[in-house]
Amino acid sequence: MQTNKPELFTCLSPALLNLYEAEKSIVVIIDVLRATSTIATALYNGAKAVIPVDSVAECIRIGKQIDSITAGERDGQIAEGLNYGNSPFEYPREFIEGKTLVLTTTNGTRLLQMALDKNAKGIITGSFPNLSAVCDYLVAQNQNVILGCAAWKSRVNIEDTLFAGAIISRIGKHFSINCDSSQMAASMYKDAKEDLFAFMKSKNASHYQRLSGYGLEEDIRFCLTADNANVLVIYKDGKLAI
């Protein structure tokens, strides 16, 4: 099939990224619960930048070097040596405006590093809170796209796949899509879109279980709601900023 449209692929796990041509694509890093949602929220609320790091130790190290907020959780608690957690509600404007946030995120940072290593043409982060900004950008760029789900220790998860489906549902017609994962994501999103929260709950999604077990249902609801922090988040020189 001849087409002049750029191509769009959905990569359901970091372990599959090497199957796609990141060097010819904009890679969207998707870590819905909660890293990329919290990143969008902090930046929307005026954070100067977010520095994603893959370990608590690195977070502490950078926190000592630059004036910043260090944040990250392990097992639902603020990690030892850090000051804040992973919830978007921890970063209102009155707190985060003008500050740099150093955030540990295991799955999202790993995927971001992989995209960097593969010389991705561009890297942005995506989440429901900034869904429209991501869609508008991807359409305007008119480049190949890889929707990169951060997953959970490489295991495919429902919420990142749903976000890929939301993107495809909105702007899929601007792309050539020959990718079963994309069709699966769009199909699931269609089933889920009337009430993403209820869908996650009904499917007993692993992250729903984990986070609701920590009493974080409001976090989940926020992270599944579109456009509450609608800014475009671009990665450049080790930082995420708008």
Add this chain to the structure above:
Amino acid sequence: MQTNKPELFTCLSPALLNLYEAEKSIVVIIDVLRATSTIATALYNGAKAVIPVDSVAECIRIGKQIDSITAGERDGQIAEGLNYGNSPFEYPREFIEGKTLVLTTTNGTRLLQMALDKNAKGIITGSFPNLSAVCDYLVAQNQNVILGCAAWKSRVNIEDTLFAGAIISRIGKHFSINCDSSQMAASMYKDAKEDLFAFMKSKNASHYQRLSGYGLEEDIRFCLTADNANVLVIYKDGKLAI
């Protein structure tokens, strides 16, 4: 959640198999279009055994060593040096009964080899033509299960995922399922089950496109129909047999 049920996981691509504990599980090799469907059909029709190999060269080599039928395709044509193709319709009883089939299958054989390397507790093949036999066996064994989708060069595909969903839809209640991939597969199967062929077509599935491009719509229909070759196919000592 405490439970005495064995666990079931869906592994959407061979590239993800290392995330799961094959050594504690029965691994179901799923390559719906068309390897595991053709294997079930040949065995149902009386083939003595099927020897799966990963290359045309290996197929030719074994064909010279033992009295057998060598089969495999490349780009929709019988591969040079082999005698038959990958279609289940090529293996009626009057042809295949009592014979050994040596079949090249890239994706399925790769996954099978990986499961062997990981010392899987057991290995069987699954396809819609032998859906009930697979379900009955897995329930009776009462062991952990990995539904292993052979995929296409490690890219997730719709039809193998649908088969995983069909298994879960039938026998999921006998297992503890904490696996988003399984939930996704079951959810998609629920959408698709009234007419799997129409679903594949409507989703523009990559294998639907490829095989229908070769005029193989009847193969696709057969491979999506339950229980036309309802035998349990077990791997042992390099051979698949019933």
